[in-house]
Amino acid sequence: MMNLQQALDWIPLAVLVGDGRTRFGRVHTDTRSLQAGDLFVALKGEHFDAHEFLAQARAKGAVAAIAQQGLVDADLPGLEVVDAKLALGHLACGWRSQFNLPLVAVTGSNGKTTVTQMIASVLQAWKSGEAFATAGNLNNDIGVPLTLLRLRASHQVGVVELGMNHPGEIAYLSALTKPTIALVNNAQREHLEFMATV
Structure with a gap:
């Protein structure tokens, strides 16, 4: 498990929304596979925008999210970032280094x-x-x-x-x-x- 403060330390230019002590176990990019205690990463592509599913992620048990916007509106703690896909890479790099x-x-x-x-x-x-x-x-x-x-x-x-x-x-x-x-x-x-x- 890790917490948002650790993630914040690994992801450049991220802004903490909520409590840095919020802990999460798994990391997912698909709300269909979310479980209670997960971190949701809201990716944005040419034909989709997972930011539309932040509230759904919270309802499915996500305790936090990494997103480019919308965390406050979804009442979800997490990290606001410039690029969610790059933030996912930084998070993985930091985790791997342990x-x-x-x-x-x-x-x-x-x-x-x-x-x-x-x-x-x-x-x-x-x-x-x-x-x-x-x-x-x-x-x-x-x-x-x-x-x-x-x-x-x-x-x-x-x-x-x-x-x-x-x-x-x-x-x-x-x-x-x-x-x-x-x-x-x-x-x-x-x-x-x-x-x-x-």
């Missing part, structure tokens, strides 16, 4: 999820209950921070999948993840859509 464990980062054009899950299976057999891994293919600039925020003191080793759809994303995700081992599975033409060359 854990000293070997962490493998897997990237590449094809097979990332399969290789990540294979490594996770080996680690789980070696360190049952103490191995940490990406769930599914949460491998982008939202999924990786959410994955890192699941780290707990009981974890002794881990593997995280890193994907990309724009230049610089792997560097950004690596800075958050701070891997001790990097595995580039392959580099194929799939990324020519986003990059000038392989």
Whole structure:
């Protein structure tokens, strides 16, 4: 668990709304998966704005939120930030820095999820209950921070999948993840859509 004051310390230019001692366990970006005691991050995209769901998040049990506006109107403590997605990354980076464990980062054009899950299976057999891994293919600039925020003191080793759809994303995700081992599975033409060359 962490509290809003810790989050405030990790997120530049954030403004505290409410009590900094407010504690939360899980971090979610989807009100459909919220549970009592969670922190809700209100993301804004081209076709959606989760700020419209701040009151719903509170009703579903969120104890706090990270948002660009609307916390006071929703009667929800939290942090007002310039960019909620970047704030999620800062929060994950701060949280990750508290854990000293070997962490493998897997990237590449094809097979990332399969290789990540294979490594996770080996680690789980070696360190049952103490191995940490990406769930599914949460491998982008939202999924990786959410994955890192699941780290707990009981974890002794881990593997995280890193994907990309724009230049610089792997560097950004690596800075958050701070891997001790990097595995580039392959580099194929799939990324020519986003990059000038392989």
